[in-house]
Amino acid sequence: MTRRDEWMRAARAAFPHTLPVLTGFAFLGIAYGILMRAQGQGLALTACMSAIVFAGSMQYLAAPLFALGFAPLSAFLLTLMVNARHLFYGISMLDRLRGTGKWKNLLIFLMCDETFSLLLNAQPPRGVDRTRFMVCIAVMDYLYWVLASVAGSLLGAVLTLNVEGIDFVLTALFLVIFLNQWHGCAGRWPAAAGVLCSLLCLAAVGAEQFMLPAMAAILATLLIWQALRTRREAAQ
Amino acid sequence: MNGMEKAMTVAVIAAATVLTRFLPFWIFPQGRRRPAWLTRLSESLPYAVIGLLVVYCLRGVDLTAPPYGLPEGIAVAVVALLHAWRHNTLLSIGGGTLAYMLLVQTVF
Structure with a gap:
């Protein structure tokens, strides 16, 4: 070929x-x-x-x-x-x-x-x-x-x-990708964290400015979650 | 702005955009060992980012004023139901978009 x-x-x-x-x-x-x-x-x-x-x-x-x-x-x-x-x-x-x-x-x-x-x-x-x-x-x-x-x-x-x-x-495209990921199970926790952090920040600071705080909140949540999991695995 | 200033503004915006796109690859080049937390983060972050993007797309929806986010809510439900039913990406996206267009053009 x-x-x-x-x-x-x-x-x-x-x-x-x-x-x-x-x-x-x-x-x-x-x-x-x-x-x-x-x-x-x-x-x-x-x-x-x-x-x-x-x-x-x-x-x-x-x-x-x-x-x-x-x-x-x-x-x-x-x-x-x-x-x-x-x-x-x-x-x-x-x-x-x-x-x-x-x-x-x-x-x-x-x-x-x-x-x-x-x-x-x-x-x-x-x-x-x-x-x-x-x-x-x-x-x-x-x-x-x-x-x-x-x-x-x-x-x-x-x-x-x-x-x-x-x-x-485009909303529908991202939504379907989200649903496919959800179906796959592996990433449910981070997916839910992404939505929740974004929604909270959107409600707190409004549509114009929510992106940066939402990204910071997502980073913090995922890093804390990782740290907790690492500690639990180390304890086992 | 005159023509030269416009060209420079395009260049500045392009440079900042390129910076945001390339920075992670410059900071964490291939081959070099990366910290474990970053590897884990790069596994969970994609899931969270898509959630962020869904919210980002719907950020303009106002639940306190008519139509109270109903067109968006119904269209999201249509996408979810179609997708649960057939699990066909194009059908879910097409059906949801058509439903939304009908709703905003004729109902609301």
């Missing part, structure tokens, strides 16, 4: 996994392009943001910044805060990206929420190379996002189709 055949096989195996992301990104990407238009920003800036930054929620947050004064430091700090969850993705992926060789840096660069959640759980079918499978998923998701934001920028305000609520597709 030639290298090209192997890539084709990986792409065919990867594509069905990316369908929910395709739907979600088609909508969110187009909406991003339209939003940037509404803020007075053209195609070049929209395309650059999607292609170089590739972080949806940060791009939405940054959309109004370009109409304001030049403030690189606050843009830098805002990005660090909004994207701090990537640190979690990295830690979770340390071992899973082992053996991906020259593709590792590309996979890390393309690790958005959706790609992370797919790579975490999707298994390649037998006979399909795992690295190629992961690269195909990541690159497909990336292309969906870039192309959709370009399309949105071009469409501007012309879109008349009522697609209100289609963004729920």
